[in-house]
Amino acid sequence: MTSEIILAGFGGQGILFAGKVLAYCGLTASKELSWLPSYGPEMRGGTANCSVCISDQPIGSPLVLEPDFLIAMNIPSYDKFIGTVKPGGKAFIDSTLIDEKTERTDIEAFYVPATQLSADNNLNGMANIILLGKLIKETGLFDMELIRKGLEKCIPPKKANLIESNIKAIETGFNY
Amino acid sequence: MERNLMKGNEALAEAAIRAGCKCFFGYPITPQTELAAYMAKRMAKAGGVFLQAESEIAAINMVLGASSTGVRAMTSSSSPGVSLKAEGVSYMAGSDLPGVIINVQRGGPGLGGIQPSQADYWQATRAMGHGDFHILVFAPSSVQEMVDMVIKAFDLADEFRMPAMILADGLLGQMMEPVSFPEITAKTIEKPWATNGHKNARKHNIVNSLYLQAPDLQRTVQERFERYEKIKQTHTEAESYLTEDAEIIVTAYGATARVAKSAVNAAREAGLKVGMVRPKTLWPFPVRELNEGCKNAKAVLCVEMSMGQMIDDVKLALNCSLPVHFFGRTGGVIPTPNDVLAEIQKIGGAL
Numbered sequence: 001m002t003s004e005i006i007l008a009g010f011g012g013q014g015i016l017f018a019g020k021v022l023a024y025c026g027l028t029a030s031k032e033l034s035w036l037p038s039y040g041p042e043m044r045g046g047t048a049n050c051s052v053c054i055s056d057q058p059i060g061s062p063l064v065l066e067p068d069f070l071i072a073m074n075i076p077s078y079d080k081f082i083g084t085v086k087p088g089g090k091a092f093i094d095s096t097l098i099d100e101k102t103e104r105t106d107i108e109a110f111y112v113p114a115t116q117l118s119a120d121n122n123l124n125g126m127a128n129i130i131l132l133g134k135l136i137k138e139t140g141l142f143d144m145e146l147i148r149k150g151l152e153k154c155i156p157p158k159k160a161n162l163i164e165s166n167i168k169a170i171e172t173g174f175n176y
Numbered sequence: 177m178e179r180n181l182m183k184g185n186e187a188l189a190e191a192a193i194r195a196g197c198k199c200f201f202g203y204p205i206t207p208q209t210e211l212a213a214y215m216a217k218r219m220a221k222a223g224g225v226f227l228q229a230e231s232e233i234a235a236i237n238m239v240l241g242a243s244s245t246g247v248r249a250m251t252s253s254s255s256p257g258v259s260l261k262a263e264g265v266s267y268m269a270g271s272d273l274p275g276v277i278i279n280v281q282r283g284g285p286g287l288g289g290i291q292p293s294q295a296d297y298w299q300a301t302r303a304m305g306h307g308d309f310h311i312l313v314f315a316p317s318s319v320q321e322m323v324d325m326v327i328k329a330f331d332l333a334d335e336f337r338m339p340a341m342i343l344a345d346g347l348l349g350q351m352m353e354p355v356s357f358p359e360i361t362a363k364t365i366e367k368p369w370a371t372n373g374h375k376n377a378r379k380h381n382i383v384n385s386l387y388l389q390a391p392d393l394q395r396t397v398q399e400r401f402e403r404y405e406k407i408k409q410t411h412t413e414a415e416s417y418l419t420e421d422a423e424i425i426v427t428a429y430g431a432t433a434r435v436a437k438s439a440v441n442a443a444r445e446a447g448l449k450v451g452m453v454r455p456k457t458l459w460p461f462p463v464r465e466l467n468e469g470c471k472n473a474k475a476v477l478c479v480e481m482s483m484g485q486m487i488d489d490v491k492l493a494l495n496c497s498l499p500v501h502f503f504g505r506t507g508g509v510i511p512t513p514n515d516v517l518a519e520i521q522k523i524g525g526a527l
Contacts, residue, residue: 061435063512
């Protein structure tokens with residue numbers, strides 16, 4: 001089985017980092033995987049996005065066009081990608097920043113006020129990880145133990161103090 | 177073996193250090209800058225030299241200088257910067273100097289764009305500078321292959337005393353994949369020609385590409401081409417995938433081959449007899465491997481991120497024995513598996 005994921009939002013929201021966390025979890029779980037960032041002009045002050053593929057098979061094209069799962073953290077990204085989600089797929093939307101609701105009935109949309117939750121829980125700047133927590137709950141991609149291991153690999157030793165707050169952010173999204 | 181998660185650009189750099197590269201000279205350009213950044217961080221600790229040159233031209237000439245002293249040296253750039261290196265590569269070839277050049281291709285011509293492309297195939301395989309010469313050209317298709325091919329490029333460049341290029345693209349350079357680094361027993365290849373210090377223990381060496389007597393230059397070039405013939409016989413590489421019963425063979429290299437493979441798998445699921453031959457060396461081109469893979473084929477589809485460059489080598493290799501179709505995207509647009517599948521179905525319908 002292959003899971004194709006797009007994460008998208010503004011530069012600075014930690015879109016690429018959230019994708020890396022998924023990638024490191026895949027690495028820890030001995031899966032095949034790829035992580036591909038947008039590196040064009042959109043990165044410089046506009047929207048950023050990344051494609052993550054996690055599979056039991058070797059990955060073909062690392063560029064995701066029709067994701068199984070989408071994390072959207074701003075309106076331009078929501079507008080650009082909500083229509084591309086595969087029928088039966090799942091979308092995770094930061095409803096603090098995106099006040100739209102999709103009309104699509106062939107996908108499951110989860111509206112999580114992630115930015116608000118991050119402020120309320122002293123997790124400033126971790127809306128990305130809160131949404132990731134919700135994604136992990138609704139997709140069952142990885143269990144908690146694996147996520148911890150993935151975070152430990154993903155976060156450099158110098159910043160190891162951030163592991164616990166990231167775990168807390170995952171749990172906040174997971175339990176929302 | 178431990179799996180690491182690395183960007184293609186970083187993996188190229190780490191592999192070069194492990195292959196014994198002692199000098200890296202570069203100049204920043206998207207989408208390969210992470211390579212130089214990695215070198216800047218690691219090279220001094222690894223006992224080598226990282227230097228950001230004042231230009232791409234300076235960087236390749238520093239590679240020429242370092243290489244002439246016998247050390248392993250490398251430079252990297254992306255398409256517009258590689259064009260600037262052309263003069264230096266030609267001088268290296270004319271001086272029989274090894275060295276590794278990385279091209280993480282982006283769209284062209286001119287400044288073009290910064291998205292992935294394969295439009296420098298002709299440049300790499302036909303005219304990486306003026307004069308009669310070839311360089312070795314490797315085409316990785318994954319981050320792991322980027323590692324393996326950098327190591328091989330250094331070894332073969334030393335063995336055959338010629339420049340070697342890794343022809344990658346922005347997609348491979350930017351993506352992260354699991355990668356393992358093999359235990360490297362760095363080949364020590366004697367370089368009695370090197371212009372290093374010897375305290376008058378031998379006659380001094382000269383590294384030079386100037387021959388003012390035409391017969392001398394002709395002889396030198398002809399000898400070099402005899403070496404090229406040997407390499408053509410022994411150092412071609414390609415991956416064959418589901419070719420045994422294939423009526424349609426898709427050929428593609430690098431990142432495009434990943435897209436093509438997804439399309440081949442989808443075509444197989446739809447009951448079409450399709451296979452793939454993926455050149456891993458572009459010079460020398462895997463003529464034998466392609467013909468072997470096409471032995472039951474009725475048509476060939478060449479897929480590239482260009483207007484059609486490798487297709488020339490595919491046609492030359494097949495020598496008019498099969499119809500060769502083309503599908504390409506250019507300017508930084510990446511073909512999709514569905515695009516390629518549609519082309520395969522079109523060809524299949526006409527068989």
